[in-house]
Amino acid sequence: MKSPKKVYLENLNKTFITTGNDKVVAVNNINLKIKPGEFATMLGPSGCGKTTTLRMIAGFEMPTQGKVYIGEENVATKTPDKRDTAMVFQNYALFPHMNVFNNIAYGLKIQKRPKSEIKERVQRILKMMKMEDFSERVPGQMSGGQQQRVSLARALVMEPGVLLFDEPLSNLDAKLRIHMRDEIRKIQQNVGITSIYVTHDQEEAMAMSDKVIIMNAGVIEQEGTPQEIYQRPVNEFVANFIGRANIIDGEIEGISGKDAIVNIHGISYRTKAYKNFQTGQKIRAVIRPEGVIVGKQDFIVKVEKSVFMGQNQEYGVDFFGANLEISENNPTGKTIYRAGEQMGIGFEERALHIL
Known part of the structure; x- marks a missing residue:
């Protein structure tokens, strides 16, 4: 060749x-x-x-x-x-x-x-x-x-x-x-x-x-x-074109080195800042379904959909009036929440990406 x-x-x-x-x-x-x-x-x-x-x-x-x-x-x-x-x-x-x-x-x-x-x-x-x-x-x-x-x-x-x-x-x-x-x-x-x-x-x-x-x-x-x-x-x-994405609103609470502190509905998350942001700036961030942590108590949400997919448990929850998709890996032995139940969730900080 x-x-x-x-x-x-x-x-x-x-x-x-x-x-x-x-x-x-x-x-x-x-x-x-x-x-x-x-x-x-x-x-x-x-x-x-x-x-x-x-x-x-x-x-x-x-x-x-x-x-x-x-x-x-x-x-x-x-x-x-x-x-x-x-x-x-x-x-x-x-x-x-x-x-x-x-x-x-x-x-x-x-x-x-x-x-x-x-x-x-x-x-x-x-x-x-x-x-x-x-x-x-x-x-x-x-x-x-x-x-x-x-x-x-x-x-x-x-x-x-x-x-x-x-x-x-x-x-x-x-x-x-x-x-x-x-x-x-x-x-x-x-x-x-x-x-x-x-x-x-x-x-x-x-x-x-x-x-x-x-x-x-x-x-x-x-x-x-x-x-x-x-x-x-x-x-x-x-x-939205590559994979599944949850787009959520937030605000820059502060800058720390190369990281941004993001406030999402009253909860602070620290994630990498790939652009120059200003304190107080309104932003939109993406979190993939697998980046949502089930069982964390940052937010208490209502489960609207719960589907067992074998290697994953797929959830759809009401997150401040918007649908949030969650994919929990290897659900065997874990608590399975049903539609209509309350569930605690949080976000994996490094999986949160500011657009």
């Missing part, structure tokens, strides 16, 4: 003109750097611009303005075949009349590679994918997961500098999706290839990525590691 390449998007913009001659800005002046060998996932709701961005990197869409660097080269005006990329598609895009070997070899044949080289590279990829026994099968004789593996092998055999994924697992059932996401991540790490992955599945993004890029309405809301995105969202959109 060749050395992985960096990807750098500079002031990238894409505007579509509708049939009614209206302008729709799909991607709005974004800037993004992806390191060589990094697995980056673009995540966001439908229509946020993630797929359009991926297609501009691949060359299937031309930018209205801006630059697309793959390595040191600006490829913004080049066709897909002139870019050092390969795409793994949602619908596999395999040739139904060709066997696995010929599907994987197709791109190399188009490049007019020597037969001996084609055979060696295809066999090497088949071995890597643990699919040596499938080389003579046609797509119709394989499961969805097997077909997706062939689609990935066909992309990898081209030895691209950058590998692109367009929601590749969305056609698979839940159990197979989990298996395939682990397989893709393991192969990507073994090969060390720069990968850009598009999905609307939050768990997929969290499980696979070095970097998660949250998009909304054509702009990047936040980028960072899965931990940063989950634990330190920059705004309510990100907090």
Whole structure:
């Protein structure tokens, strides 16, 4: 395999003109750097611009303005075949009349590679994918997961500098999706290839990525590691889009070093301040359901929902007129509160993040 390449998007913009001659800005002046060998996932709701961005990197869409660097080269005006990329598609895009070997070899044949080289590279990829026994099968004789593996092998055999994924697992059932996401991540790490992955599945993004890029309405809301995105969202959109979030009101009671003292309905909590706050400033904070401590007596709340989920007990409680979600891990042997009962709760200080 060749050395992985960096990807750098500079002031990238894409505007579509509708049939009614209206302008729709799909991607709005974004800037993004992806390191060589990094697995980056673009995540966001439908229509946020993630797929359009991926297609501009691949060359299937031309930018209205801006630059697309793959390595040191600006490829913004080049066709897909002139870019050092390969795409793994949602619908596999395999040739139904060709066997696995010929599907994987197709791109190399188009490049007019020597037969001996084609055979060696295809066999090497088949071995890597643990699919040596499938080389003579046609797509119709394989499961969805097997077909997706062939689609990935066909992309990898081209030895691209950058590998692109367009929601590749969305056609698979839940159990197979989990298996395939682990397989893709393991192969990507073994090969060390720069990968850009598009999905609307939050768990997929969290499980696979070095970097998660949250998009909304054509702009990047936040980028960072899965931990940063989950634990330190920059705004309510990100907090609500990644996992479950309780947004609560509070006030800055004081500043102590790099920490802020937050007053929430009369109870003080000390947490890390990631911005400059002023004493007396009204704030909103996010606390994840698992960051609420059941049994603490900071607040006495009424249980409105109590659901046993095996490894967790899920609660919904009335918190000063708003619904607060709680997820208590490993409820075995613990007091289980029922709907209508009173329950004491508090917040884990370091899990409280000021927006």
